[in-house]
Amino acid sequence: MESFIFAMFNGVLYGMLLFLLASGLTLIFSMMGVLNFAHASFFMLGAYFAYQISEGLNFWAALIVAPVIVGMVGAGIERWGLRPVHRYGHVAELLFTFGVAYVIEELVQMIWGRVPVPYEIPDAMSGALFTWQGFDYSIYRVFMLVVSVAIFVALFALLTYTRIGLIIRAAVSDPIHVATLGHDIPRIFMWTFGFGCALAGVAGVVGGNVLGTEPAMAIQLGPIVFVVIVIGGLGSLGGALVAALIIGIVTRLAIFYDYGVGSLVLALGLEIDTAGMLRDFTRITTAQVAPVLPYLMLVLMLIFKPRGLFGTRDV
Amino acid sequence: MLEVRDLHAYYGKSHIIQGVSLDVGAGEIVSLLGRNGVGRSTTLKAITGEVEPVGTIMFKGEPIAGRKMHEIARRGIGYVPENRNIFPTLTVRQNLILGIKSMREQGRWSIDDMFQMFPNLAERADALGSVISGGEQQMLTICRTLMGDPDLIMIDEPTEGLAPKLVEQVSGLLAEIAKRGVAILLVEQKLDIALDISHRVHVMGHGKIVFEGSVSEFRANNQVRKEWLEV
Ligand SMILES: Nc1ncnc2c1ncn2[C@@H]1O[C@H](COP(=O)(O)OP(=O)(O)O)[C@@H](O)[C@H]1O
Numbered sequence: 001m002e003s004f005i006f007a008m009f010n011g012v013l014y015g016m017l018l019f020l021l022a023s024g025l026t027l028i029f030s031m032m033g034v035l036n037f038a039h040a041s042f043f044m045l046g047a048y049f050a051y052q053i054s055e056g057l058n059f060w061a062a063l064i065v066a067p068v069i070v071g072m073v074g075a076g077i078e079r080w081g082l083r084p085v086h087r088y089g090h091v092a093e094l095l096f097t098f099g100v101a102y103v104i105e106e107l108v109q110m111i112w113g114r115v116p117v118p119y120e121i122p123d124a125m126s127g128a129l130f131t132w133q134g135f136d137y138s139i140y141r142v143f144m145l146v147v148s149v150a151i152f153v154a155l156f157a158l159l160t161y162t163r164i165g166l167i168i169r170a171a172v173s174d175p176i177h178v179a180t181l182g183h184d185i186p187r188i189f190m191w192t193f194g195f196g197c198a199l200a201g202v203a204g205v206v207g208g209n210v211l212g213t214e215p216a217m218a219i220q221l222g223p224i225v226f227v228v229i230v231i232g233g234l235g236s237l238g239g240a241l242v243a244a245l246i247i248g249i250v251t252r253l254a255i256f257y258d259y260g261v262g263s264l265v266l267a268l269g270l271e272i273d274t275a276g277m278l279r280d281f282t283r284i285t286t287a288q289v290a291p292v293l294p295y296l297m298l299v300l301m302l303i304f305k306p307r308g309l310f311g312t313r314d315v
Numbered sequence: 316m317l318e319v320r321d322l323h324a325y326y327g328k329s330h331i332i333q334g335v336s337l338d339v340g341a342g343e344i345v346s347l348l349g350r351n352g353v354g355r356s357t358t359l360k361a362i363t364g365e366v367e368p369v370g371t372i373m374f375k376g377e378p379i380a381g382r383k384m385h386e387i388a389r390r391g392i393g394y395v396p397e398n399r400n401i402f403p404t405l406t407v408r409q410n411l412i413l414g415i416k417s418m419r420e421q422g423r424w425s426i427d428d429m430f431q432m433f434p435n436l437a438e439r440a441d442a443l444g445s446v447i448s449g450g451e452q453q454m455l456t457i458c459r460t461l462m463g464d465p466d467l468i469m470i471d472e473p474t475e476g477l478a479p480k481l482v483e484q485v486s487g488l489l490a491e492i493a494k495r496g497v498a499i500l501l502v503e504q505k506l507d508i509a510l511d512i513s514h515r516v517h518v519m520g521h522g523k524i525v526f527e528g529s530v531s532e533f534r535a536n537n538q539v540r541k542e543w544l545e546v
Pocket residue numbers: 326331349350351352353354355356357358
């Protein structure tokens with residue numbers, strides 16, 4: 001039970017980090033119809049900027065400044081890159097964001113090199129906040145959870161209760177009509193894009209020092225974020241939250257309870273010859289399967305419920 | 316206030332608007348009449364910029380053709396499209412807030428004004444736009460545009476498909492709009508309403524203006540009515 005709670009805690013934590021990434025992606029998609037393949041690259045930029053700023057100043061400055069810079073970079077890319085490409089259609093936009101992802105990766109390697117940079121958890125938060133039933137709950141992990149929950153609440157409040165949130169939600173369904181009411185849709189698109197990138201930047205700042213800050217981090221995490229928004233339903237913020245939590249929890253539980261497939265099958269009460277023909281199959285452990293689980297869920301979701309859990313439109 | 320000269324507009328290769336000229340003075344109510352499909356809605360869309368206009372459009376003495384849609388709206392042109400465009404996931408009140416262009420300046424209209432005029436909307440202030448009746452949606456669409464405090468409002472077939480009682484409410488609202496000094500360019504099928512409140516009338520046929528004159532001139536001209544309006 002205690003270990004289950006600990007694994008759940010880590011799963012929720014990882015899930016909330018995925019949500020930070022997925023929320024920006026799904027916001028951009030639902031508003032502009034753009035699937036931004038470079039989204040995880042902004043996560044990476046967040047981590048590298050945070051590393052650089054922590055070196056010069058400290059982690060707290062990085063937590064504020066790095067996402068702002070990432071957001072500005074995102075807004076700039078929308079304004080001077082994506083917007084001119086927009087009139088050539090969605091395929092051109094998609095290819096453009098592919099290009100951006102590679103450019104960012106190359107630039108990062110040029111500036112910071114190919115090996116991971118030593119972006120560390122700040123000393124003040126490296127200890128355990130409390131120990132419960134034999135498991136250490138580190139200050140930093142609790143802090144990560146607090147930051148991501150706070151951002152989720154703020155995002156939800158922004159979209160639900162503010163005028164700019166209303167304009168964004170209305171522009172999702174009918175941008176032309178919102179424009180005739182006097183709202184500058186291209187500018188709102190630009191800032192929404194920038195804001196979505198800034199959210200990815202926050203995830204980079206708080207996650208980069210735990211997951212490792214290296215040039216491959218974008219490519220590693222990028223596909224999972226797409227899985228999250230497809231399972232949650234394209235354009236659905238609530239769906240992204242649920243899907244991110246499911247994926248976070250399932251993958252962490254699979255790693256934590258490292259059962260062999262053979263023992264699982266036996267536990268189900270089935271007879272199996274663990275030395276015979278299926279020997280190699282039964283030797284697989286759930287920890288090995290964990291990285292593949294999200295994609296398995298993606299495939300099943302696409303087959304049985306192509307709109308995702310809460311989606312209103314087809315993929 | 317609004318001067319349109321030799322306006323043309325296209326859908327792809329089809330030449331829909333073929334040289335329309337019309338004027339709306341400050342505080343004036345002008346009707347744009349015509350059979351279905353002659354290009355009345357397209358004329359309004361060319362003025363808002365939703366359809367690309369070719370020709371001259373002056374508003375308050377400045378050219379607006381080719382400007383961005385939100386800029387044209389911010390100069391004071393309000394537009395109510397013919398398909399009631401209520402945002403279904405926003406509440407009645409949120410739909411009204413969406414119409415406000417700037418939170419700093421208080422215009423001619425407030426949300427309370429709207430609720431006073433339409434107690435129905437007040438009662439359903441927190442209901443979603445998708446669940447209110449067609450009549451309420453129509454009022455809400457007009458009220459939302461008014462929240463942006465336009466000096467000219469272009470309204471496309473506001474009474475279409477409404478029950479007689481609601482039609483009355485709409486014409487009451489049009490009268491109130493005029494009373495507050497807002498000019499109206501009205502596209503309306505129901506001749507009696509249009510003639511009742513308008514100062515001047517334009518009749519369109521095949522993408523062109525085929526008649527222009529005062530309401531009494533129009534009433535005296537049975538020929539125009541027969542040829543361009545009656546079905
Ligand atoms: N989006 C569109 N694409 C192509 N043709 C259109 C479009 N909208 C309207 N039309 C055509 O343009 C003409 C004028 O339409 P419209 O301006 O809506 O007429 P009205 O409002 O006077 O009934 C019609 O023949 C109609 O079929």
